[in-house]
Amino acid sequence: NAGVTQTPKFQVLKTGQSMTLQCAQDMNHNSMYWYRQDPGMGLRLIYYSASEGTTDKGEVPNGYNVSRLNKREFSLRLESAAPSQTSVYFCASSEGVGQGSDEQFFGPGTRLTVL
């Protein structure tokens, strides 16, 4: 099992460009999450999906949109990138429905730079 996979690993954008970060898990988990991690900081939750077909805002949702495409896949879209969105983005999943308090499994991250 690959666990949680993310693409791309690295991305450089110009201000105003758009892009979609992809995430997939093969553990049949119900809940999925998108976090961002700024240098020297902890993770902050952007959006989460407690089950297939549902999404909810986290702590820092502004400037982002998400799609829970199916049970396996959860994508994060930046419609108009800004330098403040330069960060490392992590996708995670957990087994239960709406059970963020379960153990979460993390992908390797996408390092995004917005110029």
Next chain:
Amino acid sequence: SQQGEEDPQALSIQEGENATMNCSYKTSINNLQWYRQNSGRGLVHLILIRSNEREKHSGRLRVTLDTSKKSSSLLITASRAADTASYFCATDDRAGNMLTFGGGTRLMVKP
């Protein structure tokens, strides 16, 4: 805002010594988790302790939880160079829908 705050922010010890990291949080929780992050990697789950538990062990890891003080500690015994990483505590919201992570403790274990 971050629910959990780790202390110290950075810790440097010699191989074989014990490392203790602390986490304080503000609101009631269902459980508290500890994660490790090696440089440039994703987080890896270490241990989960529920609000009705006071102590939990996993290998060289010992976690305590004091809900009256809203604090937890992670002890790594007989540290190894491979333990060099950042360690984060994470607490859930009462609904159990999400985790909030602290800023982390950067641990360096010198060989």
